[in-house]
Amino acid sequence: MSKKIPYLILAPGLILLVFFLLIPLVSVIWPTFYNGTLSFDSYISFFKDTYNFGIFIRTIRVSIIVTVMCIILGVPTAYFIAGTSAKWRGLLMALTLFPMLTNSVIRSFAWINLLGQNGVVNKLLASIGIISKPLTLLYTEFSIIIGSIYLFLPILIITLVGVMENINPEIMEAAETLGASRIKAFIKVVLPLSIPGIIVGSILVFTGTLTAYTTPQLLGGNRNMMLSTFLYQNAMTLGNWEDASVIALIMIVTTLIVMKGFNLIANRIDKRGEQDA
């Protein structure tokens, strides 16, 4: 009798998830495979279309660039935060958390102010005489990239600080005492120990960028569609539910592949570490 209790407690959540997540998903995706006969035709014709394929490639390209840029900007910053006193660390973590908890519409809107024709960046560049007419920065792939870096950098920093805090500072001191320069000690000692954090953070940034809707919608414009905005357009504006469902599954599968891929890299690095030791 009492052994059944945990399952009874879990039942309401499971039922809701099955009815309102699993079944809706299957009911949307199943027709893309089955139309009288079982086939992959919807997917083949989707990828054969150069416009669709271009959007897929853009989404992947933007996600890669954003992830790499977040790592470049985030790793040293996280290292800096992890090395400060507990009091400072708390404050800096709160400062990093604040943009993360701020609505993504606001964070994208901030870049409309900065990158627009009469925006802050163009005014600044014009006033110091670098440009004579305003640059087209907004509604480009560039603005999606910068908006996404802005969106996801905090989450990478926060993930990394958690890992870097646990690295014993004495290891770094030992490396320096033994003659390594500070940068070399950082690259040879801190960076390898931070790899697990970098992997977890990269998964969050990559899949986040891959599926973000607000930023490409507000900063990309109609000519720079990403999979998420393309899905919305197909479903709600064009009424093309077949393509919308195809995009939905492509997004899910790509997310899963990216997660598996990063975890595979993480495992391989772990194994190499064991062999070294």
Next chain:
Amino acid sequence: MRKQRGLSIFAGAVFAFLFIPLIIITITAFGENPTIQFPITGFTFQWFTAVFENQSFMDSFLLSLEVSLLATLLALIIGIPAAYALTRQGVKGKSWIKSFFLSPTIIPGVVVGYSLFQFIVIRLQIPLFTGLLLGHFLISLPYIIRVVGSSLEQLDFSIEEVAWTLGSTKFKAFISIVLPNISSSIFASFMLAFINSFNNIPVSQFLSGPGISTLPTTLMNYIEYNYNPVVSALSVLLMLGTIILMFLIEKTLGLAKVV
């Protein structure tokens, strides 16, 4: 540790990158010019007044509050007992069930929104509001399972066993022994789930219609056609809200424990 000037400058630049855009929004909320201008001319509070006079902002703010509160409460009612069951011994397929509970974080938000819209609203003809509520419940549940679950894992269950031995029923022991011990993590998970639900766009965007539009959706549609300091003023108000909620989390569980 010795002073690391290069590193400090780099980190300083990154924080400038994170905050200058938000500071510029804040400044533009006070300019007198009817389109956004930076630097601003003059100084006024009229755009803040305009936010409160805008009926669609106020309506969608109330709708957002209602949806996020109901959805996170539902997620708490279903999620806390589930998280508790998942930390008990002898539950078969525990890790599988836990991943299933956390799966709404893996499925892209636009896909959750789209499939709910198609299945619930179009096929089953369930009212839009119910669909919106269910969508927000789905995205809130993982926060409860994760935050409450990790605090339950650290709880010493022998205190609960003592209560059973002393004659308390399992239900009573759960209410009077377990719940008070995890109350701060319940509060923190509620806050996190609430903020996330309140800020959500992709799910809300699909599940909106006449009279049903959350504040971020309304704001987003507004931005597509308007470029004026009212947006800045509303942004400032929302950022103030975020600061207050962060302060509350810090005072209860501590921000460091929830991230």
